[in-house]
Amino acid sequence: MLAALWVALAVFFVVQHERLFDQAFRDLRLVNNAVAQHTSGLFRTIETDLRMLELWMQAHPRTDPLTDPEFATLVAEMDRASQGMINLRLVDENGLAHALRQGPDRAPARVDDRDYFLGSDRGHDAPRSVFIGKPAKSRLTGAWSIPVSWRLEPQVGRYVLVTGVVQLDRLFDQHDRLRHQPDGSVSLVRQDGILLSVTPFDERFLGRDVREALNVPADIAVPPNGRFTSDGRQSDGIPRIGTYERLTNFPVTVVVARSVPAIMAPFYFQLRNVLAASAVVTLAMIAFTTFLHRSQSALRPARKDLQPLGTTDESTGTFNRHAFAHIARREFLRARRFDRPLTMLALDVDHFGDIDDRHGHATSGRVLMECTGRWVHLLREQDVLGRLGEEEFCVLLAETPGNIAQAVAERLRAATAATPMHGGQHVSVSIGLGTATVTDQQWTDTLERADQALDAAKAAGRNRVAVGS
Secondary structure (H helix, E strand, O other), X not given: OHHHHHHHXXXXXXXXXXXXXXXXXXXXXXXXXXXXHHHHHHHHHHHHHHHHHHHHHHHOOOOOOOOXXXXXXXXXXXXXXXXXXXXXXXXXXXXXXXXXXXXXXXXXXXXXXOHHHHXXXXXXXXXXXXXXOOOEEOOOOOOEEEEEEEEEEEXXXXXXXXXXXXXXXXXXXXXXXXXXXXXXXXXXXXXXXXXXXXXXXXXXXXXOEOOOOOOOOOOOOOOOXXXXXXXXXXXXXXXXXXXXXXXXXXXXEXXXXXXXXXXXXXXXXXXXXXXXXXXXXHHOHHHHHHHHHHHHHHOOOOOOOOOOOXXXXXXXXXXXXXXXXXXXXXXXXXXXXXXXXXXXXXXXEOOHHHHHHHHHHHHHHHHHHHHHHHHXXXXXXXXXXXXXXXXXXXXXXXXXXXXXXXXXXXXXXXXXXXXXXXXXXXXXXXXXXXXXXXXXXXXXXXXXXXXXXXXXXXXOOOOOEEEOO
């Protein structure tokens, strides 16, 4: 009997080990896709802005864009659209970069040693495309940034390049929200191996060829996507697994990775406890039962309740329906006015009525408090969580397209079902996702689409995320 027990344990943990890695790769792929779509959109926006600036300059060849009010208005609108992430500049034939945004960084800076300027003379026979330069500390702002340049053909006055500079601190914030916490990393690598960005930030590797020095695959150029493993000997000594995806229209590859020890920590924790429990079983059933109880208790650590900010619902500390509607109306109008993405998540705690009937209002209320606490912990400060009904909640994600919102929704769902709630209640949540479209007349149209997706999630078996069409 004991031999059969140990054989069964060995088979079980071998299977669990493989499943754990397969799931980790699937999770990494989801993050990779979200980052790749966001990065492609960012570079497309920059390319469009640079082309528009070129067209204006060619239409006004005798006008100095640095002093023209119309040109300044165009630049200001582009700056508002990017929320300050992209700084636009003109580079003259002498290698001086002129900032187009008013501020203390207005003075020209010399960039004649930057690769994007040196590459601007590669010949007019070569097809034009945006040139993504090495990241560097800006001589205008002192901050790390990625220059993206567009060659003017023909040269307009003294200017040879228009450049959009991506502020890496803003990019780091977005990647930090998407990466697996606390051990995950998100990197952008140029086709020649130059590291453009890495989150968490590590200044040692920015602008260097990292195909052999960092946790990225050496063959990121082909195939266009895949998975890889790294022993970490060339960096911090920590083995990692990861996935990568090359952007379709830009020479950039998105690399997402996690440390193997962090992935395996729950597995080894479980393994140690089960082996210890099984050893105790061989000595005495009573000792085994006692140890198993303690192990199960250790697997359910209590989490501190988060203190949400600016709340009006006294039961959960979230916005009530009236306050949420006011904010949602304002954000919807802003998103429509500036053509910005906006997504709503409709959340419904599964079988909440049964919990209330069986355990009473006090227990069900504490379950809702713990659910909302977990959600607030995962959401950004600018995200809006409101209670619309007894067990119905809604999250408004401004500046968030559907693909990134889907990853956020999946994290909310997983966090809800991860460990039992108060009193040992196993609670799950169904989530419907609705993204604002040009046909939506008011925010409730987007919410209705999210509610329809929520109904689909419930009909499909609950504890899942559904996307509205």
